[in-house]
Amino acid sequence: MNEHILIVDDDPGMTEMLAEVLRHRGFRTSRAAGGEDGMRAARELRPDVIVTDVRMGAVSGIDLLRTVKGELPETIVILMTAFGTLESAIEAVREGAYDYVSKPFKAQELLLVVERALESRRIAAENRQLKTVLREQSGITEIIGRSPKMIDVFKTIARAADSTAAVLIQGETGVGKELVARAVHTHGSRKTRPFLAINCAALSESLLESELFGHEKGAFTGAVAKKAGLFKEANGGTVFLDEIGDMPPALQAKVLRALQSGEIRPVGANESFVVDVRIVAATNRSLREAVKDGQFREDLYYRLNTLVIAVPPLRDRLDDIPLLVDQFIKAANIRTGKHVTGISKEAIAALRGYDWPGNVRELEHVIDRAVAFAREEVIVPDALPAEIFEPRQSTLESLDEMERRHILYVLRKTQGNRNRAAEILGIDRKTLYRKLLKFGIEGDEGGDAGDAGTGRTNP
Ligand SMILES: Nc1ncnc2c1ncn2[C@@H]1O[C@H](COP(=O)(O)OP(=O)(O)OP(=O)(O)O)[C@@H](O)[C@H]1O
Ligand SMILES: [Mg+2]
Structure with missing residues (x-):
């Protein structure tokens, strides 16, 4: 409005x-x-x-x-x-x-x-909303994953939760860094205290400073009332500094001080005071590179670098895809009032063949859309966006990989009709079936039972 x-x-x-x-x-x-x-x-x-x-x-x-x-x-x-x-x-x-x-x-x-x-009113309202949401969220937000890489992440989270040191969470965009940050908080002894998050890339330097450290009344134009700031409000709890790689250098110095001595000084104040706050930071840039480029303080980097949780990109843990997809279908059903029951093997195979530059967030969007537009009970390749079927950009692919992808693409275009797909591919149905088996697109149980494997419901 x-x-x-x-x-x-x-x-x-x-x-x-x-x-x-x-x-x-x-x-x-x-x-x-x-x-x-x-x-x-x-x-x-x-x-x-x-x-x-x-x-x-x-x-x-x-x-x-x-x-x-x-x-x-x-x-x-x-x-x-x-x-x-x-x-x-x-x-x-x-x-x-x-x-x-x-x-x-x-x-x-x-x-x-x-x-x-x-x-500024909008930002203030958003922050207020964010804070209440976070406060109300006492339960643990489940992090889904069963791949060995994610099991490692879970172990590191448990270790980090027990310690009081600062934690640095690294990973590409959309891998789930914020979920991990919350888990570090909710599994630790501070779980009954606030977990307050702020995105260091989203605010101007002066706004970020007063959001973090607070300000005195009249410290600058618009500083109508005294403000406590995140560090003070999170006292006893955790402050999550998202995108810390984008924090301006002057504020890096203030954060370092907070880390070393717990000392905080609000904008416009003459004196500092001490808070007990645990810092969890996240970045999708390499802080080491940022240090080399002179954009990030080396001392702060070392301070943060003692406990690092590296969240792997989705393409390195494809085995997590089916679990994540199930969860996202359930959530999307609730949101949209649909009744999608699952996803076809071909569609899962296609998802496994994509390299997911936007990681779990991108997968979530793809499933959301597939559910919203689903005309079937089951998500079929046809419901997935075209880029899923395009060649991976990051790797030179083998002939096998190319063949696999092309078969999936043709199946998508024929809406899962294997007779037509075989015809287009210039092979017979049995050969197509053998290839589907070979590429793990088709399981043993499927047999030659028509088009049931696509999950389409035939009236
Ligand atoms: N393992 C997971 N299980 C369930 N949901 C996940 C998982 N990982 C990520 N998500 C979901 O994916 C979305 C992106 O996660 P999150 O915001 O934590 O990513 P991020 O790494 O902080 O991304 P960015 O760098 O862009 O801020 C969220 O909706 C989150 O709930
Ligand atoms: Mg994030």
């Missing part, structure tokens, strides 16, 4: 012009002529943002601000100041206005302030 912006000014030309510009940008707008009208409109409409003039008849923009802050704490207030009201505007920011623009201003300038305000 588009955000709703209320414009308050006793100059109708002004409100009309601003409404025009904001509407053009996709916002919903309402206008009020003066403070009293603005007060009424604010209560009635509960807008996301109020842009108000300061000096207006009996009820000023400051009066409006105070009422709004008391009654509609979520609403952002931005002031427009004319010459002579700047002082009161600064005072107003102290009282909780998000920011002010001085008249005369360009429409573009106001747009920027509005968008920035909405963005």
Whole structure:
């Protein structure tokens, strides 16, 4: 839904012009002529943002601000100041206005302030939501896997959970680093304390700093109230620093200090205090490379590098695919109200032949889509996206591999019809069946029983 912006000014030309510009940008707008009208409109409409003039008849923009802050704490207030009201505007920011623009201003300038305000409110809301979700999640989120590589990962998680040292989780995108981080927390002695996550790549340096370490009231524009910060809020628990490879160097120094002595200093504060927080970090870049390139502090790297959990890419643990697929089908059924019961052998074989650059997350999306569009009870190759059948990019493949892939591709195109597939491939049905057996696409039980192996339900 588009955000709703209320414009308050006793100059109708002004409100009309601003409404025009904001509407053009996709916002919903309402206008009020003066403070009293603005007060009424604010209560009635509960807008996301109020842009108000300061000096207006009996009820000023400051009066409006105070009422709004008391009654509609979520609403952002931005002031427009004319010459002579700047002082009161600064005072107003102290009282909780998000920011002010001085008249005369360009429409573009106001747009920027509005968008920035909405963005920071969105981030704050997301963080709040993330935190509650994480707090409520006391149970362990299951990590699925039975391949030897994942069993190793489970063992390392158990070891890490017992220790108090910082943990570094490495792995390509989508391998499940966040799941692993949570498991380290929930299997350890801090499990009843908070696990708070933050993505170091998603926030600007200054925002990240105050999210992590907190800030004093008035430390910068928009620092309306004192903020505790993640380290303080997670006291006794775990802070998960996701994408730590993208953390700006100045903050790396602060994190190192937190690691070494537990000392935290909020933005704008004169003194530090000590917290008891366990740090779990994750990265999909090589930190060693980042150190070499001068982008990552060597001392922090060594500090993090004592306990490393390397989560292998999905293509190195293809045996986990059937388990993961089962789980994802179940979850997708619940979400979509479908009743998909499983997946055909051909489809599993195709999934095993793909190299999964997006790893488990990509597999999850593929299955989600296959379930959403499924016309069958069972997922067949036809329901899988085309790229699954394209040659692997990372390896030069053998003739066998190529043959296998081509057979799967033709089966997909013929929607699992083996007679037609054999015809297209220029071999007889028995030969096709032998090849399916050889490539492990067909099990012994399948026999020559028509097209049942594709899992299609024939009426
Ligand atoms: N072993 C697993 N069992 C069940 N679900 C998994 C597993 N691994 C990953 N997932 C799921 O795949 C998705 C991606 O996992 P996650 O967010 O932990 O990956 P990530 O390594 O943090 O990725 P990125 O580097 O992109 O942040 C999530 O929805 C997660 O639940
Ligand atoms: Mg992640």
